[in-house]
Amino acid sequence: MSRSLNKVTLIGNVGGDPDVRSTASGTRVGKLSLATSRQFTDRSGQQQDRTQWHRLTFFGRLVDVVEQWVKKGDRLYIEGRLDYSQTQDEQGGTRYWTDIIVNEMIMLGSGGPGRAAPGEAGQGPAGYGGQRSPRPQPPITEPDDDLPF
Numbered sequence: 001m002s003r004s005l006n007k008v009t010l011i012g013n014v015g016g017d018p019d020v021r022s023t024a025s026g027t028r029v030g031k032l033s034l035a036t037s038r039q040f041t042d043r044s045g046q047q048q049d050r051t052q053w054h055r056l057t058f059f060g061r062l063v064d065v066v067e068q069w070v071k072k073g074d075r076l077y078i079e080g081r082l083d084y085s086q087t088q089d090e091q092g093g094t095r096y097w098t099d100i101i102v103n104e105m106i107m108l109g110s111g112g113p114g115r116a117a118p119g120e121a122g123q124g125p126a127g128y129g130g131q132r133s134p135r136p137q138p139p140i141t142e143p144d145d146d147l148p149f
Contacts, residue, residue: 006081008100010054011108012036014074018058020067030058030066034076055099056080062105069107079104 015033022028037051056078058066070076080102087095 008080008082009078010034010036010100011075011077012054014070014072014076015053016072018066018070020063027059028063030063032056032058032066032070034078055097056102057083057099058102058105062102065105075108077106077108078102 012034015035018030018032020028020030034054034056035051036054037049039047039049042048078100080100083099083101085097085099087097089095
């Protein structure tokens with residue numbers, strides 16, 4: 001049997017506070033954007049910066065952690081998988097989406113002056129302040145098709 005792999009690993013900065021909602025069936029879903037940047041020199045010798053924005057989706061215990069501890073500007077390490085979907089807009093056109101379904105997250109630092117990083121000075125949940133959790137996480141369930149966003 002042949003094997004395949006769908007894995008994404010990113011380190012970046014959170015673009016806005018998390019959006020946490022519930023589906024019609026009661027499943028809590030968290031979403032946020034993550035920016036990754038790279039610098040390079042173009043052919044003319046000019047220094048260039050490129051920023052890519054990624055849509056992250058969280059389920060299970062990670063929704064609670066993201067909702068309570070993650071804020072705009074925070075630095076995160078995430079692991080997950082790519083998920084593609086499409087929706088119809090009001091004009092009948094098709095919109096395509098690429099999301100990263102996160103199954104592992106490590107908080108790498110604070111979002112601004114005066115904010116301690118989770119796990120420092122008694123703040124933040126154990127295991128999410130720059131370390132992997134020693135406890136196994138509950139299984140991540142597949143998202144429902146009736147997501148409200």
